[in-house]
Amino acid sequence: MALAIEGPTAEQAVLEPVAAIAAADGDDIPGGRSRVMTVVGHVTLALLGLACVFPIYWMYATSLRRPDDVYKTSVLPWPLSVGSYRDALDELDLARLLLNTTMVAALTALGQLLTSILAAYAFAVWNFPLKRLLYLAFVGTWLVPFQVTMLPNYVLLHQLGLLNTLTGVIVPNLVSALGVLLLRQHFDSFPKELLEAARIDGRSSWSTLWTVVVPNLRAALSALAILLFVNAWNEYFWPAMVLQRDNSVLQLGINSFLNSTEVEAWGPLTAAAGLACLPIFALYLALQRQVINGFVRSGLR
Amino acid sequence: MSRITVENVTRRYGGAKAVDGVSLDIADGEFLVLLGPSGCGKSTLLRAIAGLLAPSEGRILVDGRDVTDIPARGRDLAMVFQSYALYPHLTVARNIGFPLRARRVRRADVRRRVAEVAEILDLSALLDRRPRELSGGQRQRVALGRALVRDPGAFLMDEPLSNLDAQLRTATRTEITELHRRLGRTFIYVTHDQVEAMTMATRVAVLNRGRLEQIGSPTEVYDQPASAFVAAFLGSPPMNLLDAELVTRDGQLHAVAPQVDVPLGIRVAAAGAPRDGGDPAAGRAIQLGIRPEHLLVTSATGGTGSTDSTDSGSAHETGPAVLRGTIRTVENLGSEEIAHCVIGATEVRVRARRPAGLTAGDAIALSARPEHTHLFDRDSGRRLVWQSDQPVSVPPARVPVTT
Ligand SMILES: Nc1ncnc2c1ncn2[C@@H]1O[C@H](COP(=O)(O)OP(=O)(O)OP(=O)(O)O)[C@@H](O)[C@H]1O
Numbered sequence A: 001m002a003l004a005i006e007g008p009t010a011e012q013a014v015l016e017p018v019a020a021i022a023a024a025d026g027d028d029i030p031g032g033r034s035r036v037m038t039v040v041g042h043v044t045l046a047l048l049g050l051a052c053v054f055p056i057y058w059m060y061a062t063s064l065r066r067p068d069d070v071y072k073t074s075v076l077p078w079p080l081s082v083g084s085y086r087d088a089l090d091e092l093d094l095a096r097l098l099l100n101t102t103m104v105a106a107l108t109a110l111g112q113l114l115t116s117i118l119a120a121y122a123f124a125v126w127n128f129p130l131k132r133l134l135y136l137a138f139v140g141t142w143l144v145p146f147q148v149t150m151l152p153n154y155v156l157l158h159q160l161g162l163l164n165t166l167t168g169v170i171v172p173n174l175v176s177a178l179g180v181l182l183l184r185q186h187f188d189s190f191p192k193e194l195l196e197a198a199r200i201d202g203r204s205s206w207s208t209l210w211t212v213v214v215p216n217l218r219a220a221l222s223a224l225a226i227l228l229f230v231n232a233w234n235e236y237f238w239p240a241m242v243l244q245r246d247n248s249v250l251q252l253g254i255n256s257f258l259n260s261t262e263v264e265a266w267g268p269l270t271a272a273a274g275l276a277c278l279p280i281f282a283l284y285l286a287l288q289r290q291v292i293n294g295f296v297r298s299g300l301r
Numbered sequence B: 001m002s003r004i005t006v007e008n009v010t011r012r013y014g015g016a017k018a019v020d021g022v023s024l025d026i027a028d029g030e031f032l033v034l035l036g037p038s039g040c041g042k043s044t045l046l047r048a049i050a051g052l053l054a055p056s057e058g059r060i061l062v063d064g065r066d067v068t069d070i071p072a073r074g075r076d077l078a079m080v081f082q083s084y085a086l087y088p089h090l091t092v093a094r095n096i097g098f099p100l101r102a103r104r105v106r107r108a109d110v111r112r113r114v115a116e117v118a119e120i121l122d123l124s125a126l127l128d129r130r131p132r133e134l135s136g137g138q139r140q141r142v143a144l145g146r147a148l149v150r151d152p153g154a155f156l157m158d159e160p161l162s163n164l165d166a167q168l169r170t171a172t173r174t175e176i177t178e179l180h181r182r183l184g185r186t187f188i189y190v191t192h193d194q195v196e197a198m199t200m201a202t203r204v205a206v207l208n209r210g211r212l213e214q215i216g217s218p219t220e221v222y223d224q225p226a227s228a229f230v231a232a233f234l235g236s237p238p239m240n241l242l243d244a245e246l247v248t249r250d251g252q253l254h255a256v257a258p259q260v261d262v263p264l265g266i267r268v269a270a271a272g273a274p275r276d277g278g279d280p281a282a283g284r285a286i287q288l289g290i291r292p293e294h295l296l297v298t299s300a301t302g303g304t305g306s307t308d309s310t311d312s313g314s315a316h317e318t319g320p321a322v323l324r325g326t327i328r329t330v331e332n333l334g335s336e337e338i339a340h341c342v343i344g345a346t347e348v349r350v351r352a353r354r355p356a357g358l359t360a361g362d363a364i365a366l367s368a369r370p371e372h373t374h375l376f377d378r379d380s381g382r383r384l385v386w387q388s389d390q391p392v393s394v395p396p397a398r399v400p401v402t403t
């Protein structure tokens, strides 16, 4: 007599992996879309990307042609020349313009970010009378066209003696309804239990904002900061009004190539524009991950 | 050191009352479990105690001091959240140290306390990780650590184990009980899990639709449920409740319904006492409650016709059959089995040690000892107790709310 093991032996118990392999071998890619669709999608995206990149490429290509070749349409700028850049630098005090523009854009974006954080936090976390109405009014200002507020603001700046100053460019733009709108979405979806935990742990509402909320929404805040910075950087009309007599920001300087000379100086213009784009590119490169995180996901968890 | 008193607290949301006039007196060092089904207002009550929301009415006192209008951080209470609410951007060490840093404790002291707490909770190896790099159980311990580090007067916990798997839950349950014994602090613990309530609590407060149904030791709420709700909420399976009427026969009170005739072991009407030619309890509509483990199988036979015939010697001990019906299904739980029987219009569950030889479709006869029967008023659901000459509903006011 021997003791026998009941039930299936080891050999029989081995699972058969065939079925799993067969399933993975099908024509379909996980996610349910066929290969054809994927190819079509990728091609479409590639074409769109190309269409976006082309003008930028053309700007740099033109700026690198010899001054005589500016109107040529060959795809590759050959022979290369930095003549346009030299002209642009001769014509404009580019260093000063860059510094001024950077300051205006950075201060505007920073101010807008700060006010947006405070306003959005209040709207998302606090309950107070007339909250809905106030919020609607806030968002409503976003819908008011620039042209409506332009003149009153201009008159006000005149009375305050701030025309032709950078302060005059920055101060009226210190609050961004768009920023409040976007941030409130993020603050609303911030886990309420975390805020409550911070309250129990002894934080005031103010320090909860800076020690819990802001560090956890870094991605969203970076994305918004870049958006605001680029907006302020590209701002043309308002600086043009405030700084009439003084080409002190880049966008106005670039424009001077179109107006000041009889012949339109495309070479130096594209060169200056190309230089104006570089800080933005640098910013994107540095914060790319945060930007994508901020726009694609809520950025938490 | 915290004695927590809740006085008549009501919390309204719109017109609905999430918590409705609840009063509790929680002694220092007690482990009070707030128990109730989902949506009964447990979390709302706990958050009112914590200071995270203001009660619409009523007061909350800690050690006799009225803290109703004092913000959460001034109450010397720590809370563990169901979702743990760990700060995702901070390491474990900084998560645990957070409450101390918020109170501007010196850095060296923070480090020392964090190390101590990490030692207690076996987290020392994980101090540099982020919450997202931890397992559920580890996160739970970090949340406990963050509460422990401040050495608060009382701990509030909102379903802290509900995100853990069954095995871990049992282990953590023991750990928390152990912690309570060692610290001697007041614990208020919210759960809808009666096993947690029975095993951990020194006292259980059962809530139903925002109202306090009963408060007492786990044994009290299980053995003498103050209402049909508590009876039906505790126990798995919970107490059987059958609609019945009171009838007096041979000077004995019986609960009677189709296929049910249960002597209650209550002698009524010493000769001459009945007024109006009958006794006042007769015909009263009640609910009869018997726990599944207190129902004894006197006979279970295949085929038709249940009989009293004693085919097993056990009938002697179990007394005469008082409920008759048929077995609908039998659940095998390993050590015992649960038979679902149809008796009259109701389904009755019987718990019996395996093997009990019960088969679906069989007729069954059951008996119950009088001391294992519970009576509830059918309208109010309150427990009925026998007093001198007639059953009297226990008025809600008599439900003890203090110790
Ligand atoms: N902010 C709120 N607004 C409106 N009603 C609420 C709010 N919070 C809770 N309630 C209501 O109050 C009642 C009690 O909620 P509470 O969260 O206290 O239940 P609970 O006992 O903790 O339930 P669970 O076991 O599911 O956590 C519920 O009916 C709920 O719908």
Ligand SMILES: [Mg+2]
Residues within 6 Å of the ligand: B042, B043, B044, B158
């Ligand atoms: Mg809850």
